[in-house]
Amino acid sequence: MNADAQPPHGPRVEHALAAQTVAAFLDALAAPIPVPGGGAVAGLLLAQSAALGEMVVSFALSKSKFASFAPAHRAALTGLTDLRKTALRLADLDAAAYRALNALWKLPKDDAARELGWNAAVEDAIQAPQSVIETASSVLGQLEPLIGTTAESLKSDLAIAIDLAAAAARAAAWNVRANLPLLEHEVERAHRSSALDTTLRDIALRASTLSARI
Numbered sequence: 774m775n776a777d778a779q780p781p782h783g784p785r786v787e788h789a790l791a792a793q794t795v796a797a798f799l800d801a802l803a804a805p806i807p808v809p810g811g812g813a814v815a816g817l818l819l820a821q822s823a824a825l826g827e828m829v830v831s832f833a834l835s836k837s838k839f840a841s842f843a844p845a846h847r848a849a850l851t852g853l854t855d856l857r858k859t860a861l862r863l864a865d866l867d868a869a870a871y872r873a874l875n876a877l878w879k880l881p882k883d884d885a886a887r888e889l890g891w892n893a894a895v896e897d898a899i900q901a902p903q904s905v906i907e908t909a910s911s912v913l914g915q916l917e918p919l920i921g922t923t924a925e926s927l928k929s930d931l932a933i934a935i936d937l938a939a940a941a942a943r944a945a946a947w948n949v950r951a952n953l954p955l956l957e958h959e960v961e962r963a964h965r966s967s968a969l970d971t972t973l974r975d976i977a978l979r980a981s982t983l984s985a986r987i
Contacts (some may be wrong), residue, residue, distance in 0.1 A: 790817065791861045807875065808868040813903050815944035816864025819912060822937035823857035826916045829931050833923040842922040852915040859908055860941075867901035867948065874898045874952075895955045898948075899965070905945035906972060912938045913979050920986050932987050939980035946973055 777884045790798065790813060799818075802809050833839040839846065874894040880887040916934055923931065949969055956962045 775885060789861075790864045800905065808871055809864075810871070811869075811944060812867030812902055812905075812948050813864045814949070815902065815941050816860050816867060817942035818937050818944060819860035819905060819909055820857045820859075820864070821852045822909075822941060823860060823915075824913050824936035825930050825937070826853045826912070829859065829923050829927045829934070830919055832927060833919075836924070839922065839924075839978045845918050845922070849915050849918055853912065856908055856915065860905065860912075861889050863901060863905050863908065866897075867905070867945075869895070870897040870901045874955075880950050887969075892957070895952060898952045898955075902945035902948035903969075905971075906942045906949070906976070909938045909942035909945070910972070910976055913976065913983065917983055922982060928987050932984055935983050935987075939976055942973060942976045 790809070795799075798809065798813075802813070805899050826851060830846045830853065834843060834846050834850065873890070874897070877887045877890055877894050882888075913935065916931065916938070919931055946969060950966070953966055955970075956965070
């Protein structure tokens with residue numbers, strides 16, 4: 774995901790997070806460029822959360838002792854697979870949104886292109902990490918029915934999946950907070966900030982409750 778990738782809503786295939794090796798992503802993350810950055814990390818954390826859940830439930834589906842839970846497990850597996858892919862797409866969208874906003878930021882404030890695209894670019898830069906937070910909540914929802922219905926030997930993996938989902942939400946929230954001040958109206962900023970805090974508290978409570986049940 775080099776800085777010259779095409780924003781927004783459609784990062785070039787060769788720069789997609791899902792197409793990179795771990796080493797290539799970490800090299801890009803360590804480079805002195807703004808993207809990939811925290812938004813990509815938040816999305817990747819969430820994708821790993823979902824993938825761990827997939828592993829736990831796939832193992833259960835392979836064992837006859839868990840056959841009575843198979844319908845719920847198959848539904849959870851489908852949901853977690855979809856959410857893993859969504860998390861990776863959101864990581865790319867976050868990077869694309871930042872590139873678009875950053876490009877406009879460099880223009881003079883009275884530049885027509887900046888004036889035309891600014892509000893939409895700000896909204897995109899808020900919505901991408903906000904979607905990661907919402908997706909983290911969905912991942913927790915898919916992980917919940919796995920507690921007590923999957924292998925005891927994999928309970929640490931399930932606990933880690935829960936922790937990663939909560940961490941992804943907290944990480945994405947930093948990018949939401951960073952861009953909220955760019956909204957034009959103070960009332961809107963305050964409303965969204967309050968809603969964000971409520972959502973994060975809910976996710977933290979759910980994650981803590983789920984972890985305590987493992």
